[in-house]
Amino acid sequence: MIHPSAVIAKNSIIEAGVKIGANVQIGPFCVIEGNVEIGEGTIIVSHSVVNGHTRIGRDNYIDSFCSLGEVNQDLKYAGEATRLEIGQGNRIGKYATFHRGTVQGTGVTRIGDNNRFLENVHIGHDCVIGNSVRIDHCGIIAGHVEVDDEVRLGAQAAIHQFCIIGRGADILPQSCVVQDIPPFFAVQGNRCKPVGINEQALSGYADEQVLRSMIRMLYQRMYHCGEALEVVREEIAQLQKEYPLFECFEHFFARSVRGVIR
Structure with missing residues (x-):
């Protein structure tokens, strides 16, 4: 027809x-x-x-x-x-x-x-x-592969099967992803390593500066303080009560089975 x-x-x-x-x-x-x-x-x-x-x-x-x-x-x-x-x-x-x-x-x-x-x-x-x-x-x-909202995948980058890419993540050009990437984190390399947070993806949100600070804090605790993911997830559960955006982290961790990039 x-x-x-x-x-x-x-x-x-x-x-x-x-x-x-x-x-x-x-x-x-x-x-x-x-x-x-x-x-x-x-x-x-x-x-x-x-x-x-x-x-x-x-x-x-x-x-x-x-x-x-x-x-x-x-x-x-x-x-x-x-x-x-x-x-x-x-x-x-x-x-x-x-x-x-x-x-x-x-x-x-x-x-x-x-x-x-x-x-x-x-x-x-x-x-x-x-x-x-x-x-x-x-x-x-x-x-x-599951790619959540507002993700950017750079030129000539590739994602391995069964990976999960959290909301607002930024995969820089010519990178290779073999594990899951949390929301709003930026990664680079072959194989990918965390290199910071995706500042651009947080633009325009209400309480933008507060959200940036909190996500930087989560990034620091995961990658520089060496805290266990279970401890970080408990903090996220508290944050999402006041800031609904953090629900995307819980949604990400609930599906992640390949392991999170380190």
């Missing part, structure tokens, strides 16, 4: 059964097949392939030569009806590859809203990407 207001280049191929919303624009040499839904106002520039059980929300911008919803790279995948879901307001740069999930994982790769992906970004199967995330050129995320 194609909405009459959609504009589709004549040399693009749209399979029967694809759902295309109002004011969608699809440029030349695109192939849209399978159980694909494209929401209102989304633009696909040219030479892109969207297939599988893929749902793309409203007002996304997808640049040329992208592959979305393609068969994942897990050797156990046997053609099951797994999914890719993309929210709204995302900008996806050239040559991006986002793979569908697996039945061994959650069955879905999920992208949130208002994210910015630059060129040559890869997001593997069963990943969960939050909102307002930025991934720079050639950023690579392996399967089963």
